[in-house]
Amino acid sequence: MIISAWNVNSLNVRLPRLLGWLAATRPDVVCLQETKLEDHKFPVADLEASGYVAHYTGQKTYNGVAILVRQGLEVHDVAMGLPGFDDPQQRVIAATVAGIRIIGVYVPNGQALDSDKYPYKLTWLKALAAMLQAELAAHPQLAVLGDFNVAPDDRDVHDPAAWVGQVLVSPPERAALQVLLDAGLTDSFRLFKQPPNTFSWWDYRMLAFPKNRGLRIDLILLSQALAARCTGSRIDRSARKGEKPSDHAPVLVELREP
């Protein structure tokens, strides 16, 4: 079983690339971030024709998340948002797929350390931690996938010295991510030996991709029970190439049958 996450930076623009990637990769589950589509505009029919059932919650211009499930897999208990955290920004969607609790997240960017959006990010992550504690208690087989907008440590930053004092790497953000891990989750990427300088996001500007000046901010966190089933974790860098790419690459894990 392959489960994955991809910040597509507008599903409207990226739909052709997404459909091509689904056909080539055939993941069982895909969590999408930054769909930037109101629900009535979600391309349900195109995805169905490609063999996927879509669950989604979106809005105009910003945010928007979805879970795509390969046809034939059982889905139940679809839920949107963070419990007890009233938020017009559509950033969380959850579903149980083939017995695995899938939680797709688009963590706030934070913009800058002195921005109003920075404390919002930290508060949001605290609410996510509370949600995950409850979800883990109910669902031992659990994965949290998406754009976390935090580079876990300096191995995940192309030039750590240049990023000091910036959003995505600040100690409070990393501490907030650590709280999620302490709840009983593992960064699946680090379960395996990985090539150095493997990233999931590259700025559109300044030749960042060809120079591999990126960050690893898209993560798949696995519960202990799921980590025990994980046989691989990778980033599909090829999806960042060519015409009109998203600035993020998809992240994937492979799970064996329990």
Place this chain on the structure above:
DNA sequence: ATGGCAATGTTTCATTGA
């Protein structure tokens, strides 16, 4: 080899992203 911001709506610029 990859490519030199992109997407959106408020559209001919401002805002946001990371």
